[in-house]
Amino acid sequence: MNKFNKEERLCSKKSLDLLFKNGSSFLLYPFRVTYYFVAEPHLFPAQVVINVAKKRYKHAVDRNLIKRRTREAYRLQKEQQLYPNLLNRNELLLLSLQYVGKEKYDYSFFEKKLALAFKKLNTLIAAHENN
RNA sequence: AAUGCAAGCUGUUCUAUCGCCCCGAUCUUGUAUCGGGGAGGAAAGUCCGGGCAACAUAUAGCAUCUCGCUUCCUAACAGGAAGGCAUUUAAGAAUGAAAACUUAAAUGACAGCAAGUGCCACAGAAAAUAUACCGCCCCGAUUUAUCGUGGUAAGGGUGAAAACGUGAGGUAAGAGCUCACGAAUUCGUUAAGUGAUUAACGUUUUGGUAAACCUCGGGAGUUGAAAGACCAAAUAGGCUAACGCAUGUAGGGCUGCUCGUCCGAUGUUAGUGGGUAGGUCGUUAAAGAUAAAUGGCGACAUUUAUAUUAGAUUAAUGAUAGAAGUCCCAGCCUUGUGUUGGGAAACAGAACCCGGCUUAUAAGCUUGCAUUUUUU
RNA sequence: GGUCGAGUGGCCGAGAGGCUUAGGCUCAGCUCUGCAAAAGCUGCUACAGCGGUUCGAAUCCGCUCUCGACCU
Numbered sequence: 001m002n003k004f005n006k007e008e009r010l011c012s013k014k015s016l017d018l019l020f021k022n023g024s025s026f027l028l029y030p031f032r033v034t035y036y037f038v039a040e041p042h043l044f045p046a047q048v049v050i051n052v053a054k055k056r057y058k059h060a061v062d063r064n065l066i067k068r069r070t071r072e073a074y075r076l077q078k079e080q081q082l083y084p085n086l087l088n089r090n091e092l093l094l095l096s097l098q099y100v101g102k103e104k105y106d107y108s109f110f111e112k113k114l115a116l117a118f119k120k121l122n123t124l125i126a127a128h129e130n131n
Numbered sequence: 132a133a134u135g136c137a138a139g140c141u142g143u144u145c146u147a148u149c150g151c152c153c154c155g156a157u158c159u160u161g162u163a164u165c166g167g168g169g170a171g172g173a174a175a176g177u178c179c180g181g182g183c184a185a186c187a188u189a190u191a192g193c194a195u196c197u198c199g200c201u202u203c204c205u206a207a208c209a210g211g212a213a214g215g216c217a218u219u220u221a222a223g224a225a226u227g228a229a230a231a232c233u234u235a236a237a238u239g240a241c242a243g244c245a246a247g248u249g250c251c252a253c254a255g256a257a258a259a260u261a262u263a264c265c266g267c268c269c270c271g272a273u274u275u276a277u278c279g280u281g282g283u284a285a286g287g288g289u290g291a292a293a294a295c296g297u298g299a300g301g302u303a304a305g306a307g308c309u310c311a312c313g314a315a316u317u318c319g320u321u322a323a324g325u326g327a328u329u330a331a332c333g334u335u336u337u338g339g340u341a342a343a344c345c346u347c348g349g350g351a352g353u354u355g356a357a358a359g360a361c362c363a364a365a366u367a368g369g370c371u372a373a374c375g376c377a378u379g380u381a382g383g384g385c386u387g388c389u390c391g392u393c394c395g396a397u398g399u400u401a402g403u404g405g406g407u408a409g410g411u412c413g414u415u416a417a418a419g420a421u422a423a424a425u426g427g428c429g430a431c432a433u434u435u436a437u438a439u440u441a442g443a444u445u446a447a448u449g450a451u452a453g454a455a456g457u458c459c460c461a462g463c464c465u466u467g468u469g470u471u472g473g474g475a476a477a478c479a480g481a482a483c484c485c486g487g488c489u490u491a492u493a494a495g496c497u498u499g500c501a502u503u504u505u506u507u
Numbered sequence: 508g509g510u511c512g513a514g515u516g517g518c519c520g521a522g523a524g525g526c527u528u529a530g531g532c533u534c535a536g537c538u539c540u541g542c543a544a545a546a547g548c549u550g551c552u553a554c555a556g557c558g559g560u561u562c563g564a565a566u567c568c569g570c571u572c573u574c575g576a577c578c579u
Contacts, residue, residue, distance in 0.1 A: 003150070009445075059175090059479070060175090064480065071150095076150090
């Protein structure tokens, strides 16, 4: 089952401040991914926030469309791509996906790019653990 | 019939799989199962007007902002309805030709320049108290075709705009200087109309500009749900009341100013409290929608009936696949409400709620106007 | 969600009803030089868009677009 509940979203203002102040980030077009680990175990191994700038997209319709496609891609892939690497850790991953693309793409593009982003994130986490 | 423009109306439907937000029910009390609901005509822009809430009691005066033909509608409005007037266009009839007239449509920030002040570039003699370039006239001088003192706004040319137009009298020449007819205009009387206004008569005046200052009349207290109310946990520099102290002082708040009013340093005692973060309410049933009847020219109002009801808060209403209908393009022959293949579907996403306005809109339908072609 | 401000050549920026707009920087050409720089001369390129008021609009008024700031 590929669910996506409120508990998997990052809503707390405090956590957001923590994430953007201390988190590390990388760019994988069209996403800018920011992540940070906190030592507070949660029902789910990760909480995510999706972000589209008002400056880049004037109309609310376009922003909603991008957010919905990103969310759908995240929902369908997190179980296979992201969660297995996190389950053995006793920490919560705070994750932010900022959309920085210039155009509107099809859903398949989102799916492909998000998979690549997950792959890169996993390697980075592994590297961090080894150090 | 086609195309274009303008105004108005509608603003695709169904199935499967995987999800999201809210509400209700059940018991196995868990990210459980079942059932129900889930964007718009503009949800947009935030351009106006209200409700609601807090602050203030100072809805005081001034300043500031805003509205501006009339009557009506409305909770209210810079909105709407009906009318008046003006301008433009078209047609009609009239005429030598126009103007005026009649009808229709469109447009109008449509109070006042006859309260005062300012401004009117360049050109032009002069842009508002007529300061006379050419021209016209009187008088004087003489070198006899020129000069000088004056008068004159009829003619010339300039300009966006030239001292109301035509004719006559008048005069040295001229001039609303006088008269007749006419144009616009102020005020008054009479008549019609609720009124704007219209008609007649008398009277006054004769450049434009108030989206120039301004005058007159009406309206606006300020802030905006991130307003505001409440809840439980823990710690302060906080708050309240009483007393004391000083000329209620320094200083500060209340709307920009005035006037007025309120608070008011430091000490003692008693009580209360919640920086920040979180949750609940505010928050979705309403000046609401649809239908009918009645009243009204109409906007709209009244009565009755009916069915419902988005409610998030890093912010739901989606993704994938398929089918049907609509429109467009191409092919086929059986030329049809045919069939096959390919494409298109706009503008745009609620965030406290309503009433308007404005702007954006594929495709279809309705109405009006314009152009072109064909037929009669 | 709400409140407010701005838009003038490639860039900065004055102008607040009247000559298609002051000045500086940049760019192009010429003069000067053996070649450049500096200096001098000449030139190019603008009122965000649409509509209205006015004889006349960058300026006044309305709508639209773009950019920016503030309220947590």
